[in-house]
Amino acid sequence: MTGPVSGPATGTTAEAARTIARARLRERARVGSVTTALAIAALAAFLAALSYGDFSISLPDLLASLTGQGLPTVDYVVHRLRLPRAVTGLLVGIAFGLAGVLFQRLLRNPLASPDVIGVTSGASASAVLSILLFGASGAALSGSALAGALLTAALIYTLAWQRGISGYRLVLIGIGISAGLSSLVSFLMTRADLSAAEQALVWLTGSLYLSSWDTVVPLTACLAVLVPAALVLARALPRLQLGDDTARGLGLPVERSRLGLLVVAVCLAGVATAAAGPVAFVAFVSGPIAARLIGGARPAVVPAALVGALVTLVSDFVAQHLLGGHQFPVGVVTGAVGAPYLLWLLAMTNRAGRGG
Amino acid sequence: MRKLAGIGVLVLVAAALSLVVGTKAIPVGTVLDALVRFDPADPDHLIVTERRLPRTLAGLLVGAALGLAGAVIQGVTRNPLADPGILGVNAGAALCVVLGISVFGVTTLSGYVWFGFAGAALAAVLVYAIGSLGGDGASPLKLALTGAALTAALASVQNVVLLTDSATYDQFRFWRVGSLTGRDAEIVAQGAPFLLVGVVLALGLGKILNGLSLGDDVARSFGQNVTADRVWCAVAVVILCGAATAMAGPIGFLGLTVPHLARLLTGPDYRWILPYSMLLSPVLLVLADVAGRVVARPGEVQAGIVTAILGAPVFVLLVRRRKLAAL
Known part of the structure; x- marks a missing residue:
């Protein structure tokens, strides 16, 4: 670190320190302003989801209803119909955004998000199995998706363990397991009757149709634990990114912090998938978008979560209202936006020689 | 022997x-x-x-094609994990078959052939092109990630079609699993000529692959034209994978x-x-x-x-x- 600041001139050192301090201050200010802007945008999208629809609600009416002083008809639409869906969208987006950025930073690869490396396909296989075999819905469906995500992640981690974990091995094994699981899902689909298979397909695309207070309450409870845990553990990320040996040299228990972060990230992805299905690409795009907005090398954890929420809410709005007469699941829109972005990112990272 | x-x-x-x-x-x-x-x-x-x-014949043909294609892909990419499923080639074929069923009203397995072909070829070219950008060429991790990412991307486009068109979905879900069930003599007769060409081409690539496996520089010093060799390998793989996928699904x-x-x-x-x-x-x-x-x-x-x-x-x-x- 002291390399460039050589020589006896202490004046230059002090100057350099001042420059660094100024740069840090600028960076912090930028992180702060981007985070605030994202939070405001997410809030606006949330309010829009509540007020817009076949039955439009003006902002004063909406605020009155949210604070418990609204008209009965407005209360019904807001509290029974729209609030569960909007809250689910918000929370699921936060969870996917966090899970994605943690995976990508941990494995030091912008492509290694939970939806690419097989965690969500474990959740999907298990959920489709329970839809088709037991006609599961609601809490049972969520439970089986969560269990599937955790089991698959444990399996991938165990199989990738060889005197430590290398990100490279973990990603490849995840891809292999995911390919195997997705043919299992395809097989299950041929065994079901058409309407059950279509119901499973909607779930597999990721949708907020089925949100109700029954799904919102457990989701909120899980996130109340997981999000603070993620934020605390994520403090180790900048040191982990320096590489295992350097991080160890700085006194970080590398394997333990990595395992902790992975567990939290898997739980976040699993809980979100359980609530809304594997909404395509939200986990994948949030981290890189946030990083680009902030423009530094620091892991943008909180902004990534907010980007996730914003992307999910806006996509659901588009899928509900702006695609003609047909109401699509939210995953259709996130997929349509995410897919081209993904290919572009692949081309860019590979050209820069950071693809692997 | x-x-x-x-x-x-x-x-x-x-x-x-x-x-x-x-x-x-x-x-x-x-x-x-x-x-x-x-x-x-x-x-x-x-x-x-x-x-x-016919089902047995189809199995023998498709099997031979996929085995050869796998060996050629692994040789030409110098990548032990290359496989049409992992590399997204199957997803490309699947998307084109969906479009064939839904947009062009194809209903027979023999009609899927051309769509499967086109999709497999497009996806193979795309994955290899994106995966080999950058200094160190097409490394196993880059190719596998590109394949997985492309699979996810194509699947979401495919879902848009399937969600709005339940008749297409009903046909497609049976094709997607990859099966020899119900393959009749017509399908075998249709696929066989392609596979024959592919097999002859691939079997002739042994010496070329041996050269490429030593690295591009060494291969060049033996007088091989590395680029032309790669193109021949790619042609063989696309013919074999495309025809096999069209016959049996991915x-x-x-x-x-x-x-x-x-x-x-x-x-x-x-x-x-x-x-x-x-x-x-x-x-x-x-x-x-x-x-x-x-x-x-x-x-x-x-x-x-x-x-x-x-x-x-x-x-x-x-x-x-x-x-x-x-x-």
């Missing part, structure tokens, strides 16, 4: 099993009769000649595992790996198909599912082996 003859015998055994074993129990004598003294009035004979024989993991088995038996010389892969792979596919008929009586588990369930652990084993990039 004796090993090769032994595998030849295995091919015959697998084919015989595929003719004898099925949902309806038909005695071995009757099966033989059907082949030698065919009697069109006998329903058992009809099952053997109209159902099981069958994963076969092209991945078979070349490694062949390498265990013969060592690193591609002039031997190619024929061994061509003979070993149909044995595995036909046996997988037979196993699928037996395990879930009276229903069937499609051959593509059986190969995936057996192949995924092999993939994991390969990843866990050291020196992954050093092929």
